[in-house]
Amino acid sequence: MSTTTSVPVPPVEGARRPGLALAAVLLAVFVVPMSISGTAVALPGIGADLHASGAALQWVVNAFNVAFACCTLVWGSVADVVGRVRVFATGAALFAAAATVSALAGNAYLLDAARALAGIGGAAIFSAGAAILSTAYEGHARARAFALFGTVAGVGVSLGPTFAGQLVASVGWRWVFALHAAALVLALLALPAAARALPATARGAARLDVPGSLVLVVATVLLTTGIVQGSQWGWGSGGVLALFAGAVAAFAGFVRVERRSPHPVLDLGLLRRRRFVGLALVPVAASVGFVTLLTYLPSYLTAVTGRDSSAAGRLMLLLTLPVLAAPVLAARLVRRGVPARVLILASLGCLVAGDLGLLLFSPHAAVAVVAVPMLVTGAGMGLSAGLVDGQALALVPPGQAGMAAGFVNTLRLGSEAVAVAVYGSATASLVGAGHAYDAAFHGLLQGLAGVCLVLGATVAWLLRPYARGAGVNSPRPPLT
Incomplete structure (x- = not known):
């Protein structure tokens, strides 16, 4: 379109x-x-x-x-x-x-x-x-x-x-x-x-991109099915590899269809807007650094630290409470003049620092020891939640707001599915290979922090200010 x-x-x-x-x-x-x-x-x-x-x-x-x-x-x-x-x-x-x-x-x-x-x-x-x-x-x-x-x-x-x-x-x-x-x-x-x-909005001459939509749905079905079945069938199994190969072929076909379509379901020009792409990658880091812990930390708390489900749930509030307060705080800071880019990079830094801080977890770690890294990890999720969506949609023409929102949320949920599936599969593999659950958890925490660090550096590069002297026709959308 x-x-x-x-x-x-x-x-x-x-x-x-x-x-x-x-x-x-x-x-x-x-x-x-x-x-x-x-x-x-x-x-x-x-x-x-x-x-x-x-x-x-x-x-x-x-x-x-x-x-x-x-x-x-x-x-x-x-x-x-x-x-x-x-x-x-x-x-x-x-x-x-x-x-x-x-x-x-x-x-x-x-x-x-x-x-x-x-x-x-x-x-x-x-x-x-x-x-x-x-x-x-x-x-x-x-x-x-x-x-x-x-x-x-x-x-x-x-x-x-x-x-x-x-x-x-x-x-x-x-x-x-x-x-x-x-x-x-x-x-x-x-x-x-x-x-x-x-x-009110007046709709223009755009039409639904039925071929592109169908190819995209087929590609995404193959990819997501391969991801969710990977931990059950085995990531190297013939069925999973066939699903991934089909997904790659379908996505390649989708790109060809979109390049020829007068009204594409995804305007590939959006992917040339580096700041938009940078903002769209922030939820991916949140999926890796926060959502995986939201999913699997309760199991660690019950299996390794000996807490019952009720106690584990209460402790998880330290991870989730910042998600409730930080988005409103971020909006207030932006309103008072703090650049959105600073807050977004701070949120990525919190994810890295928080995941590394959670290495303090042990079978007998006191709540006071792990409280700060849990709060910091939650802040890493909360500071960018909502802020990223508003900033990303502000960078595209009003007529593409729905497309842009769809792209950001596709990366958000898709990355959550990938992160959770890969984490679960890696945990099962490490434990099956003889590693203790506690050691596997700590090793994977380092991996989560490393992925968030790479994504953070990528986002920082994509959100860098535009160089002085760029051509007058170069797009210079600000991060408010």
């Missing part, structure tokens, strides 16, 4: 108060990550109730992740053509319907299909939701809106396991999905009034 996808027009009457739209977006953005992190807690109850096999049960989680990763970029580009609110509403309706089917599912295969549908809806929510905020707000108001976006998403991820665990223990796993459906229905009810409070 070309840069002429939409042209801003004067706001409609009432467009100066888009608070209801913000509330609808934030409610949906809260539910989607809560569904991602909380569903895993419900798996034992689901398996016992539905008599599901291990493979079918695992795809309750994997089906959502694969579908989300496959559709995020496509939905972002569709939103630029048919309208951001319309795509957001479609995503919310799909998610609500899928959650309802999940709550009523009588077998694991129907539940897997419903979770895949929820992933498709969740992709539309995140891509169109970020684009809505980008076009509804400007300046410091946009920074505050994206700070709330990052905070709410962090709250959803952090509270998902606790919320789901309480529901499973009290009223059963079906209520986890039923309440997700109810929340999305509330967001849908607010949308008509919210849409009237948003700036």
